[in-house]
Amino acid sequence: MIIRGIVNRSPKTAIAKTIGKDATTVAKEIRKHREIRSRNTYNYPSICIYRTECHKCSKVENRCERYVEPKCKWRDRSPGACNKCPKISSCRLDKYFYNYKKAHEDYLYELKDAREGFNLTNIEAKEIAGIMKPLLDKKQSVYQILHNHPEIKKCGTSIYTYIDNEVFKPYGIDYFSLKEKVQRKIPKDKLKKRKEPVNYTGRKYEDYLKFMIENPDANVIQMDTVYNSPSGPYIQTFKFKKEVIQIGYIHKSRDNESMASIIDSLEDNFGHVWFCENIPVILTDRGSEFEKWEMFECNTKTGEYRCKIFYCDPMQSSQKADCEVNHNYVRDIIDNDMDLSKLSQEDLYLAFSHINSTPRKSLNGETPYELARFLHKEDKFLEKLNIKKIDPDEVTLSPDLLNK
Secondary structure (H helix, E strand, C coil): CHHHHHHCCCCHHHHHHHHCCCHHHHHHHHHHCEEEECCCCCCCCCCCCCCCCCCCCCCCCCCCCCCCCCCCHHHHCCCCCCCCCCCCCCCCCCEEEECHHHHHHHHHHHHHHHCCCCCCCHHHHHHHHHHHHHHHHCCCCHHHHHHHCCCCCCCHHHHHHHHHCCCCHHHCCCHHHCCCCCCCCCCCCCCCCCCCCCCCCCCCHHHHHHHHHHCCCCCEEEEEEEECCCCCCEEEEEEECCCCCEEEEEECCCCHHHHHHHHHHHHHHHCHHHHHHHCCEEEECCCHHHCCHHHHHECCCCCCECCEEEECCCCCHHHHHHHHHHHHHHHHHCCCCCCHHHCCHHHHHHHHHHHHCCCCHHHCCCCHHHHHHHHCCCCCHHHHCCCCCCCHHHCCCCCHHHHC
16 A cells, blocks of 8 residues: 555555554654665766856766755655656666565564563574574573673573573574573463454554445444553443444453443444434444454344444554543543452443533533433433533532442
């Protein structure tokens, strides 16, 4: 996608928006993997912008302190490379070409290297082995080598572990190279089956943007999880884009089955037809508790299709900003120190009733409760969600609400 944007002479901001990344990320990627092709200095020894008025640098460049090369907004600013530039045949400047094949190869190498079982790259292993091999052949100890070579930024324990696990064996260092043969315990969990990657094809954030262009009136629910301890409990939150309200449900376990069961209960509560019309799209992050998309798109009991689920890009929580921002209200009541195991679902109904009864500047002083009441006058929307109206002077956004 980056090379396509460069060929189309698109600015970095447009390329970044297409791939769902920040513009600075795209700029760094292009600078990292572009290759320079120097200009022809034989026919054009100097291209100084002052060459028509000053002849000192007309033959040899950089001999004059006024020497300044002309700039190119496409090469120097955006997109930052010269691939398929229409003026490339007549251009006299140095040129930069983005090598997308090499970029992909580097990415695959870094991905493989990052998944090695030790905190050591292949390059570092080769450099360390190059220092240690001739010294071990002289029967020097590992301690002696590390003491005399501080450039090896590893401790003795790590070096012994690497040798025991044959990290340096391709470079001629194994267990028998050691002066002291030490029996070390091999970690039991060295071999660990990796989790199969989730296939998000057709459900990525870029697919979500395309879907919303085709269906601009579709209501979107942003889904997330809030918790204070990795061991739970967990609060599953839903932020309704059109109604602006947010609701939450308590869970003891953080798995797909538990999270999808709430979607089932909402569908049962409102009815299949109403659910499909009013909740056609769910946007969430790539948490492990949401990765089984079929359990959210289809009823887990009947298998009947009900909605479409899309996933934000990795580490891009800003793509569901409405939900994240509204969590500030949640944290006002349920702070990080609160013991969630003492919370009941009734407590959450109360907390979100107060949150949805808080006026919003974006609604000209109205509350999400009032907006939802206006949009759903006849289907008992708020009643089915157990959201009640709280008098303005009674609204409490602090842990005292639940501590009482």
